[in-house]
Amino acid sequence: MECKAQLLTHDDMSRALKRISHQIVEKNHGTEDLCLIGIKTRGVPLARRLSENIRVIEGSSIPVGELDITLYRDDLKQISKTPTVNGTDVPFSVEGKVVVLVDDVIFTGRTARAALDATLKLGRPSKIQLCALIDRGHSELPIKANFVGKNIPTSLDEVVSVKLIETDGENGVFLYQK
Numbered sequence: 283m284e285c286k287a288q289l290l291t292h293d294d295m296s297r298a299l300k301r302i303s304h305q306i307v308e309k310n311h312g313t314e315d316l317c318l319i320g321i322k323t324r325g326v327p328l329a330r331r332l333s334e335n336i337r338v339i340e341g342s343s344i345p346v347g348e349l350d351i352t353l354y355r356d357d358l359k360q361i362s363k364t365p366t367v368n369g370t371d372v373p374f375s376v377e378g379k380v381v382v383l384v385d386d387v388i389f390t391g392r393t394a395r396a397a398l399d400a401t402l403k404l405g406r407p408s409k410i411q412l413c414a415l416i417d418r419g420h421s422e423l424p425i426k427a428n429f430v431g432k433n434i435p436t437s438l439d440e441v442v443s444v445k446l447i448e449t450d451g452e453n454g455v456f457l458y459q460k
Contacts, residue, residue: 295454309428317380318332388412416455417432
C-alpha cells in the first residue's frame with residue numbers, strides 16, 4: 283500500500299485526545315460512575331490515555347477495561363475457521379455505569395456493534411457511549427460515535443492506519459491507498 287498522507291502527528295493526536303477527555307467529562311457532568319473500555323487492540327491504549335487525561339483534568343481515576351470483540355463479530359466465519367481470542371479484561375462492574383467504548387477508527391460501525399453486544403454481556407450499564415479517534419465515514423449501521431477526534435472522509439479504496447507508541451512504536455495517523 284502507498285502512503286498518501288499523514289493525517290495526524292503525535293502532537294495532533296495528543297490535542298485531540300485532550301479535547302475528547304474534556305468532552306467526556308462535560309457530557310457526563312463529571313466522572314461519577316464513569317468507566318472506559320478499550321476495544322482491542324488500539325482502543326485499549328487510547329482508553330488509558332483518555333483516563334490519564336481525565337485524571338489530570340478532574341483529579342479522579344477512571345477505571346479502564348479491555349474488550350475483545352472477536353466472538354461477537356458478524357463476519358467471524360469469513361475471517362477464520364479458528365479465530366484468535368485475546369481475552370476481555372474488565373476488572374469492574376459495568377452495572378449502572380456510564381461506559382465509554384474507545385476505538386481507534388470507526389468505519390462501517392460493525393466493530394462498534396460487536397462491542398455493544400460484548401459490553402451488554404458484562405451487565406447493564408446506565409449508558410454506553412462511543413469514542414473514536416478517527417471517523418472515516420461509510421457507516422453500514424445506524425451507529426455514530428459520541429466523541430470523535432477527527433472526521434476524515436475517505437474512499438473505499440483507502441485505508442486509515444492509526445499507529446500508537448504502545449503497539450507500533452510511533453504515534454500518527456496515516457492514509458494509505460490500497
